[in-house]
Structures are given as C-alpha cells and as structure tokens.
Amino acid sequence: MKSTGTTGMNAVDWEARVDFDRLRTERLLRLKAQLEKSDVGAVLAFDFSNIRYMSATHIGTWAMDKLIRFALLTRKTDPIVWDFGSAAKHHSLYNPWLDHTHSEADADPHAPHHGATRPRLESGSRAGISTLRGAFPPDAGIAEEVARKVKRELEKFGLANEPLGVDVIELPILFALQKEGIQVVDGQQIFLEARRIKTNDEIRLLTQAASMVDAAYENLYDFLRPGVRENETVGLVAKTLYDLGSEYVEGVNAISGERCSPHPHVFSDRLIRPGDPAFFDILHSYNGYRTCYYRTFAVGSASQAQKDAYTRAREYMDRAIALVKPGATTADVVAVWPKAEEFGFANEEAAFALQYGHGVGLSIWEKPIFSRLTSFDHPEVLEEGMVFALETYWPAADGWGAARIEEEVVVTKDGCEVITKFPAETLLVAGKRYYAVGGELSTLRDSQSHLNTIDGRGGK
Secondary structure (H helix, E strand, O other): OOOOOOOOOOOOOOOOOOOHHHHHHHHHHHHHHHHHHOOOOEEEEOOHHHHHHHHOOOOOHHHOOOOOOEEEEEOOOOOEEEEOOOHHHHHHHHOHHHOOEOOHHHHOOOOOOOOOOOOOOEOOEEEOOOOOOOOOOHHHOHHHHHHHHHHHHHHHOOOOOOOEEEOOOOHHHHHHHHHOOOOEEEOHHHHHHHHHOOOHHHHHHHHHHHHHHHHHHHHHHHHOOOOOEHHHHHHHHHHHHHHHOOOEEEEEEEEEHHHHOOOOOOOOOOEOOOOOEEEEEEEEEEOOEEOOEEEEEEEOOEOHHHHHHHHHHHHHHHHHHHHOOOOOEHHHHHOOOOOHHHHOOOOOOOOOOOOEEEEOOOOOOEEEEEOOOOOOOOOOEOOOOOEEEEEEEEEOOOOOOEEEEEEEEEEOOOOEEEOOOOOOOOOEEEOOOOEEOOEEOOOEOOOOOOOOOOOOOOOO
C-alpha cells in the first residue's frame, strides 16, 4: 500500500486504507522507544498533540490552549490519561486501548510473580483537571492534587526517584511537583523525536489533509475577484474544509495588495482590487494531521514586478526540493535560499519563517526545522518517512507586492514526493477575464495611467 495515496476518507471492508489500530500502536511504540533511550523514568504531557500521539484521545479543539488535561507514560505502564470532566467516562466506554495500565510483570501473564498478587488492571482514563491556567483560586489546591496524582503513579511503579520529563507546564503545577520531591526536566524533545519520522498511516492522513486543501484552493481560485474581502475568502476556505470533514481549520492567512510586503501573517477585511497580488496559507487538521500550504495568485492581472517575484520564489522552492533525499541535511537546503539582507531584512531573526521549512504532523511546526538562523550550525539529517513543508518568499521590486509559495514533501528512499498538488509552477491569474476592442485584455499589465498619450503609445 503506497503511503502517500488518497483513497476514500471512510474505512471500508473492501479496500486497505488507514488502519487506526495500527496507527495507535505504532505511535505508542515509537514514543516508548524514545523514552527507553532517555534518562527519564516517565513523561508527562499537557500539550494536546503529545497527548493525542501518546494516547489517541481527543476532546475537541476548544480546549487546545487551556492545558486542562494531562497524560503520563512511564517505562513500566501504558498511557494514563486524566481528562476533563465527563470526557474520562466517555474514554472508558469508547477507548478500550486505554485499559491497559499495568506493571511490566502484569504485561506478561506467564511471567513469574514470586508469590505476589498480580496487580489489577486499571483504566487508563481518569478524571482530573489542572488549574484552568490560574482561574481556580490558588488555595483550592488543584495544582497540588495534580502533583499527588502523578506521584502516586510514579511511586506505584518504583519511578518516584527518577527524573520526570514534561513538555509544557503551568508554573503552579511545576512548583507542586517539585515540592513532592519530583525532579522535573525537559521532556519535549522525547515527544518530538518520536514524532520526527511518520508511519505509513500518518503519511496517508497528511496526504488526505493536503488533498482537502487542494479542493479549497480550487474553490478559492473560482471565487477571487475585485470586491471580495480577505475575510470572505477565509470563510469560503473554512466552509470547504469543514464540509469535506476537517476537524479544525486552524487558520487561513489571506494577504492581498500592499499588505503582501512585509508579510503581516494575519488576514483583514481589505477589499481585493484589480491587479492585486494575493497569497494564502491554509492550516487545518484531518484526524489530527495538519497542513501548512501557501499559494499566490494575481487577481485579474499581474504586474511584471509581481511576475518576477513569483518566478524568484518558485526558483528557490525548486532548488530546495531538488536537494531533498535521505542523507541530505537541513543545512544543504537552506544554503540555496537567499540571505535575509538580500530581500530587505537586517538579519535572519528579522526574516524568520519567510525562507523556512518545518516538519508537519499532529502540529504545524515539528522536526526538522530549516532556517538560515539555525540550520548551518545545527544541521539535521533528512530521513525516509519525514514529512515537512518548505516555504519561500520574495518581495516584488515595486515595493508593494510579494510572492509566497509552500510545498509539503514526503522523504522517500531515493528523493521526495510533493503532496501539495494545486498548481504552483507559475503565477496563476484568478478572476474574470476582460475583453477590449482588440480582444482579450492581457493578464500581464502595469500602470495604465498614460497609455492613451503620445508617450504611452510609444510616440505614435
């Protein structure tokens, strides 16, 4: 089964598609392998993407920024999830893969127990709550209760004296864990290393997510015209994606006209005008797996400066893609991109994320990272099974427009495959076609203010 294929979006009995049991198992095995290689006894996650990778649980995107749920994986147990209110009961009914929280001896029914009573299997789903980012009164003891819950599990399996890796954490909970005598260390790298290489099922989900954005761009290309506002395009894209089954439209960057340079990274209510450049970044999630997918259009027509900017951005993109293969490094790729000073910025930090690359998975920015800011000094080796996005940008010489292009690629055994399929080889012109007395109006047009003067007609 080809990992980058897109069959139907629903499971069927007559065709091999995404196998979610396999997805859950392989993700957990990768995380356990990284945990075994580390110096910590357990990892505690508050980040929703890490919790989902570990436990295959999800309670909706409304809670992603609230740090209200947490999950623990130890060297001796499967995941334990403390979840928000009734979600824990829901998991006990519908997430049977969580009901395996046990000791190492309990994992093997034939293992000797030296006369001890076998521990009872416990549900991996528990009720629990964090501090609601401080909304609970500090003296309510919520942070202390979180620490006690975690310490109880660590003590049960003889890990209370081992370091505990944590991804992100609220300060009251950090202090409460430390007060319980738990040594808290950075655990984020354990999660991100596990997530660096994607399984075949993950790659299929990422490809399916990209195919949904293909459809969104098709609708957007038909919709763009003078008089449309940037926020209207955001609504159109969101509806297209949700209709196709997206679980979360994380964002749509809709940037047009003079807003293109410098890139503001946020849409507005600006009216799109004839001849405007317009670029978009579409970020959404399908079964947890994200997209980051830019395209640039001209509306009605394009100036020569805009065409040249697009050509330059595309050239940098194609040079980068040509280098992607196992064994190459992030330093190799960024070396073909321009320095910040070449396109109007003081340094690489000021220009960060304009010539850029990043892993894509359950979150938008994963390993590896491609940037002239860090990649020369800290290169990362590309490996088969990585999925990442490459982004290029170039401002137009008129000081007004700009081009932004992004492609997502899967590293294969001898190169890479691009999974973002909406046409981007050359600048597309969207909107109505206009006809003058001499025929169709050219889509390559600069200033028209003096065309009907003798000078404008070239002295004729």
